[in-house]
Amino acid sequence: MVQYFDSHFAASFGALSDPTRRGVLEQLGRGDASITALAERFHMTLTGMKKHVGVLEQAGLVTTKKVGRVRTCRLGRRRLEEEAAWIERYRQLWSARFDELDNVVEELTRKERADGRKKRK
Amino acid sequence: MDEKRESEGTPTKNRTEVERKSERELVVTRTVDAPARLVFEAWTKADLFRRWWVPKSYGLTLLSCEMDVRVGGQYRLVFRHQDSTMEFFGTYLEVTPHSRLVWTNEEGDSGKTITTVTFEENAGKTLLVVHDLYPSKEALDSGSTGALPEALDQLDELLASLGSSTETK
Numbered sequence: 507m508v509q510y511f512d513s514h515f516a517a518s519f520g521a522l523s524d525p526t527r528r529g530v531l532e533q534l535g536r537g538d539a540s541i542t543a544l545a546e547r548f549h550m551t552l553t554g555m556k557k558h559v560g561v562l563e564q565a566g567l568v569t570t571k572k573v574g575r576v577r578t579c580r581l582g583r584r585r586l587e588e589e590a591a592w593i594e595r596y597r598q599l600w601s602a603r604f605d606e607l608d609n610v611v612e613e614l615t616r617k618e619r620a621d622g623r624k625k626r627k
Numbered sequence: 628m629d630e631k632r633e634s635e636g637t638p639t640k641n642r643t644e645v646e647r648k649s650e651r652e653l654v655v656t657r658t659v660d661a662p663a664r665l666v667f668e669a670w671t672k673a674d675l676f677r678r679w680w681v682p683k684s685y686g687l688t689l690l691s692c693e694m695d696v697r698v699g700g701q702y703r704l705v706f707r708h709q710d711s712t713m714e715f716f717g718t719y720l721e722v723t724p725h726s727r728l729v730w731t732n733e734e735g736d737s738g739k740t741i742t743t744v745t746f747e748e749n750a751g752k753t754l755l756v757v758h759d760l761y762p763s764k765e766a767l768d769s770g771s772t773g774a775l776p777e778a779l780d781q782l783d784e785l786l787a788s789l790g791s792s793t794e795t796k
Contacts (some may be wrong), residue, residue, distance in 0.1 A: 603682050612661070
């Protein structure tokens with residue numbers, strides 16, 4: 507699990523270290539955009555913007571789709587999935603705990619019943 | 628959840644729910660098929676608590692478990708994981724038999740986490756609500772929950788501002 511996170515997050519972290527890339531994510535948060543539009547918006551060459559988008563894409567933060575001659579970028583879904591996966595891991599820990607708690611409580615219940623029967627005799 | 632059938636003797640397990648209520652709060656809920664006084668006992672007697680708090684599947688060995696369950700009393704659990712040991716300790720702030728336990732968790736360096744457990748009995752079953760209030764969002768994300776790595780904080784902040792637009796997709 508740790509290794510998975512290390513490589514996984516190194517990519518996100520690297521992708522976010524650059525102000526232009528953070529700007530691109532913000533921009534895409536407002537709506538999908540073509541690489542050309544992004545290049546114009548950030549006063550960059552098409553090649554430069556392609557590189558930035560490539561880094562974001564590798565980190566799973568952005569997805570791109572080519573329609574005709576236009577490559578459109580949109581925000582990736584990964585962040586939401588990560589949050590869900592993390593909550594699920596936490597849930598599993600508690601679930602495992604509670605299953606063992608069930609056993610302990612069941613034992614207490616049995617014991618109490620047995621004691622109750624003894625007392626009534 | 629409102630199943631009428633008698634679950635006694637059947638091994639069906641009740642569902643554990645987790646909800647992140649806010650940036651600093653996590654809430655876990657679960658029903659236990661027993662009265663609150665027994666469930667409370669399992670949470671407050673060290674020899675019982677140690678049998679369930681560390682799930683067997685997690686590869687941790689509980690070396691010791693001391694619990695002085697009264698207001699101002701301390702608890703301390705020591706685990707071994709492979710070659711290292713970890714401690715989980717704090718102070719009980721509230722102890723209301725069969726209904727409520729509040730304790731601090733103090734092993735982190737970023738402040739105290741406050742855990743509130745309520746035991747709500749209904750028709751012989753107990754609804755457990757475990758509420759964790761972390762000192763900060765960062766503590767929750769990277770804390771003892773084994774939770775989100777720190778690298779995500781930056782991403783979190785950024786994407787929080789984008790949240791509304793991604794959710795509608």
